[in-house]
Amino acid sequence: MPSSPLLQVEDLTSHYGPIQALHGISLEVNPGELVAMVGANGAGKTTLLHTLSNVHKASSGKVYFEGTEITRTAPHKIVKAGICHVPEGRQVFGPLSVEDNLLLGSFSQRRNKAWVEEELGKIYQLFPILKEKHRQAAGTLSGGQQQMLAIGRALLGNPKLLLLDEPSMGLAPLLVAEIFRVVRELNEKGVTILLVEQNAKAALGIADRGYVLETGRVVLSADADDLLADEAVQKAYLGH
């Protein structure tokens, strides 16, 4: 294993008022990896990603990104540092055009105009439907198209680490496969990804390593293939 992980999380806890949602999470993501975090509804997956982006405050514990502590760094500075977040339920800006949504993703890259333009072209290549509808309001897109938009938008932030929250949510199986193919492809192109998913089978299918989250605790961590073969995991998450 490489000596310095891109993202290192140590004993992270987080609360909603008096209720503790994360009970001391530790994990790491190495450069170039695709790491899956699987778990049931309410296990704390979204909270974990929100805490990493610091849109939800951590109560204790530490988050390091490229060796620098970012536990209390303001969210917009975390994006600038290179962690881009594809939120749960896509959260595209409905009344804004597809292109405005994408450009919002590049908000942290204002000094990088040439790069943004080039990257925008690449994203239109990756998702031709977005180019076709670039003037339409994002809210008029279908769920799958919105997911593509949310991913494209995050890519325009020039991420070193992409946080993907439940990209399969509410999508037809065919579309899920398409989205996961794109995620795999992005990772092969060099984007490091932390993927959070209820769809454990699909997520572990494309991931290098995986963690299993249960009620705010990491209960298992192993190579993705081993987790797929694990009996407990199969019983709980894969429906075997």
Next chain:
Amino acid sequence: MKRLGGLSLFALAVALLPFIFPDNYYVTVVAVSAGLHAILAISLNLLMGYAGQISLGHAAFFGIGAYTSAVLTTRYGWNPWPSILVGLAFTGTLAYIVARPILKLKGHYLAMATLGLGIIVHIFIVQMGWLTGGPDGMGGIPTLSVFGWTIDSDERWYVAIGVLLVLVIWLALNIIDSRSGRALRALHGSEVAAEMMGINTAATKTGVFVLAALIASVAGSVFAHQQAFVSPDSFSFFFSIELVTMVVLGGMASTYGAVLGAIILTFLPELLVIFEDYEVMIFGGILMGMMIFLPQGLFIGLKDLLHKLVHKRSNKAKQAASQKENNHGVA
């Protein structure tokens, strides 16, 4: 270019109006106050319509601008222009100081806090009689002159405020279309998602709040010089509500909508005077009707309606054309 097209059309309409209706009370008097209201509505719309932050105290900034100009020019004999600048500095500082704590609040709580701000400023104006003249107000405010051109008639005020309005519209359109404008609109959608885009939401909200306050302050100063008299009534809670109504009526998140809302809300009461005792009732009825039938606001609602009509006609024309062609084929 499209942006400039709409704006030049609007500017042309403003320029031609006095020639179409010469010496008309509605043009030289009512339209001037409609123009000032439009400037205020545009500034409030940046905050409310685009950034989604409600303010029930916008009249406060209008009032601070007006009273700073009034006090400095009459009591201290200042030239109007530096007075306007001091008003801007004063309003901007106050807006900046209150913005952070106030804009942390959301929804009803933000409404309450801005309402409180408006009422506090109003009370200050009323109570500081030694400076502001108290409830009686203060008169004798000199008029403005621009490079030796003294604005000393209703017609000249029409020109001055027309120019200012076109400038403010141009400013607003440019802001909305910029990187910061996108940030504002993102904020309106979802604050968390906006933060995930790397937008500093607190700074963005503060920025738009201060900008809206600054525009209102300029409008206030100009208002004071134009009326030559100010009194606290013009800056009360009710006026704040009226501004909100203009924005909502015209159509949130539309600059021309705000202008239209301001024009209608200024002209309607003037026109309804003929109904005497029933004026307010009819006014309320019209507002309710508009909101029920055009809930997106007047400007967008009418635009959509027009769009549909044109579409229908062109569709019909197409159908007729294709039918003709078919007939030809048969023949």
